[in-house]
Amino acid sequence: MSEQLKLIVEQLNKDPFRKNFNLITFDSLEPMHLLQILNDVLAEVDPKHAIDIREEMPEQTAKRMCALLGMLKYKPPGNQSDLSGFRQGLVVGSKPAVHPILHWLLQRVPELKKRAYLARFLVKLDVPAEFLADDVIGDTYHQYEELVEGFKTNHKECEQLRTSGFSTAEIRRDIGAMEEEKGPLIKRVERLKKRVESVSNHQQMLEQARQLRVEKKREEHLAHQKQEQKNQLFQAQQRLQRLQQQLKDMRHAAADASPDSLMKRLEEEIKINSYMVSEKLPKELEVLKRTVQYLQKVASEPAMGHGDLLELRDKIKGVDMQINHLIEKKMMRSDPIDDKLTLYRQQASIIIRKKEAKAEELQEAREELAAAERELTHRTSQALASNGEEVVRGDELKRLVVKLRSKGTVYKKKRQEIAELKAEYGVLQRTEEILKQRHEAVQEKLQTMEAEKGISGYSNTQEELERVSAIKSELDEKKGRTLDDMSEMVKQLNSMIVEKKSALAPIIKELRSLRQQCQVLNQEHEEKKSQYESCGAGLESNRSKLEQEVKxxxxxxxxxxxxYHYINCKSEITEMQIQRAAEEMKAYVSSDVQERKRAIREVYMKNIAEQELLGKKLREKQKMVRESHSANMEQMKMWQDLEQLMECKRQCFIKVQNEASVGQVIQEGGEDRLVL
Structure with a gap:
């Protein structure tokens, strides 16, 4: 803060302000005076603001200053929630709001002058859209935009000319040098003319030389034109080769492509993009929001001491112990064999992780592709700028992409068939629901009609009889058809049973011994498993304790x-203070008067003496005002009485004049009546 004040005072004491402040006088300024200084600095940047702030309301002053600072792209310190406090501080002229603005303005006055000058012409007027619908207003606004663009180009040209390095002095020197060279050249030309005039046909020879010079210039121009046409021909040939290669690749790609495959490819891309938009990106955004909220919460909390850290550490240890205890309980109670959903959960989590990993790989691949395209565009532009020739793109990459896409068509085709079957299943299911609803409506209507006729339940009974008769007829037919089949099937089954028994007899004998071994192994497995779980729980608890200790x-x-760093910093600060005190003592006890004047004690004593002298003068002035107060008040009262007396005389004079005019009017009216 002291460095900031030093810079402000330093700049205000220079041209064009010349305020003659020091740190004490500047720091003791009243809010109104401080705002006036800020307004003076803004007036130096933009002369339109050269006004006295006592002539306008504080809200208007703050609004005007905020508008200019916004145009100058000043960013207030703090976050967005502090903007209202910043405006309020600007209204009342508080030091925390005004000092940073002065520090920012005084560091870059020339740059801000230029920005304010350009803003008068480049900040466009805000015209509502409904007004632009009018033809006259629209044309005028279009001309206004064209003038703004013209001003931009003219300003750029002016800046280029200013920074081009040419000055009037250099141009004058060049003109002087050329004038000096002009004299010898004129003399040389005169000598040559005299020498040529002695030749008989010198006019014809001069004409021939002039024609030769013209023809040489034309030859150079034609050679340059020929070279340009060669370059254009070479570029056209390269462009033709590239376009032919692209056409060949596109035909090759379109040979295996069809509307169905293109639609499938687009659907696949849409699915990937929808997954990125609906699932992956919202999750990442939520994670970032939570991180930002957590950081804001941490930043808003007050600074924590050593006791708070110890308390939080104890809480963390207690929560970790509870978590380990709950994990041990869960491991003792849970049985993985009974938990049938564990496998599906694991599979689902694996699939989700794979999906997220693939989405991240896809995002990285897209970013790499975008970066490669940007680099290719940049290098192409560089090559065009340097050589004037276009760069041939890598068509091999396109061929590989087409090949990979053709290989993926089979997979996409199968997925499309599954999607079509699912869609058809949904349509059929919906059709079944509609038919059921219609059937229920028809049944309800039929039941109402039967109730009206007095034969309720007739249709149900009839349907039941028809169904039973149909079932009976089908059973009779099946009985007749399957009697012979059953006899043959029984014979075949008996023969097969005999064969299977004979084949399975040795296997059954081996199976009995294996079952006994399996029971023994299961018991041993259960014992080992319990030992493993108990050992694992103990190791886990030990590991958590060790982790806590390490943490x-x-x-x-x-x-x-x-x-350690804090103590080092404190020691350095203390050393600096000791050194400063030693320098101050050395300057104070020094025999040199100038060095003693530079001591802080002498500076403060000088400031105190100045302030005491100023206070003494003010007290004398106050005494004079008090002494002359009564006399001045009497004189003021006499002037007020005199003013009241003159006002009374003026009223009387006006009244007399009015009465005289009325009498004259009455007299004139009487004379008129006498005449009549």
Whole structure:
């Protein structure tokens, strides 16, 4: 803050302000005076603001200053929530709001002058859209935009001319040098003319030389034109080759492509993009929001001391112990064999992780592709700028992409068939629901009609009889058809049973012994499993304890390091203060008068003496005002009485004049009546 004040005072004491401030006088300024200084600095940037702030309301002053600062792209310190406080501080002229503005303005006055000058012409007028619908207003606004663009180009040309390095002095020197060279050249030309005039046909020879010079210039122009046409021909040939190669690649790609495959490819891209938009990007955005909220919460909390850190560490240890205890309980109670959903959960989590990994790979691939395209565009532009020739793109990459896409058509085709079957299943299911609803409506209507006729339940009974008769007829037919089949099937089954028994007899004998071994192994497995789980739980608890100890030791190490750095900083500050005090003492006891004047004690004593002298003068002035107060008040009262007396005389004079005019009018009216 002291460095900031030093810079402000330093700049205000220079041209064009010349305020003659020091740190004490500037820091003791009243809010109104401080705002006037800020307005003077803004007036130096933009002369339109050269006014006295006492002549306008504080809200208007703050609004005007905020508009100019916004145009100059000044960013207030703090976040967006502090803007209202910043405006309020600007209204009342508080130091925390005005000092940073002065510090920012005084560092870059020439740059801000230029920005304010350009803003008068480049900040466009805000015209509502409904007014632009009018033809006259629209044409006028279009001309206004064209003039703004013209001003931009003219200003750029002016800046280029200013920074081009040419000055009037250099141009004058060049003109003087050319004038000096002009004299010898004129003399040489005169000598040559005299020498040529002695030749008989010198006019014809001069004409021939002039024609030769013209023809040489024409030959150079034609050679240059020929070279340009060769370059254009070479570029056209290269462009033709590239276009032919692209046409060949596109035909090759379109040979295996069809509307169905293109639609499938587009649907696949749409699915990928929808997954990115609906699932992946919202998750990442939510994670970032939570991180920002957490950081804002951490930043808004007050600074924590050593006791708070110890309390939080104890809480973390307690929560970790509870978590480990709950994990041990869960491991003791849970049985993986009974949990049938564990496998599906694991598979689902694996699929989700794979999906997220593929989405991240796709995002990285897209970013790499975009970066490669940007680099290719940049290098192409560089090559065009340097050589004037276009660069042939890598068509091999396109061929590989087409090949990979052709290989993926089979997979996409199968997925499309599955999607079509699912869509057809949905349509059929919806059709079934509609038919059921219609059938229920018809049944309800039929039941109402039967109730009206007095034969309720007739249709149901009839349908039941028809169904039973149909079932009976089908069973009779099946009985007749399957009697012979059943007899043959029984014979075949008996023969097959005999064959299977004979084949399975040795396997059954082996199976009995294997079952016994399996029971023994299952018992052993259960014992080993219980031992493993108990050992694992113990190791996990030991590991968590060790992790907690390591974490506590790391935190303690970090605290000790912070304390070490803090003590080092304090010691350096103390050394600097001691050194400063020694320098002050040395300057104070020095025999040199100038060095003693530079001591802080002498400066402060000088400022105190100045302030005491100023206070003494003000007290004398106050005494004079008090002494002359009564006399001045009497004189003021006499002037007020005199003013009241003159006002009374003026009223009387006006009244007399009015009465005289009325009498004259009455007299004139009487004379008129006498005449009549």
């Amino acid at each position: 506590a030791l790391r935190e303690e190490t970090a605290q000790e390091e912070n304390r």
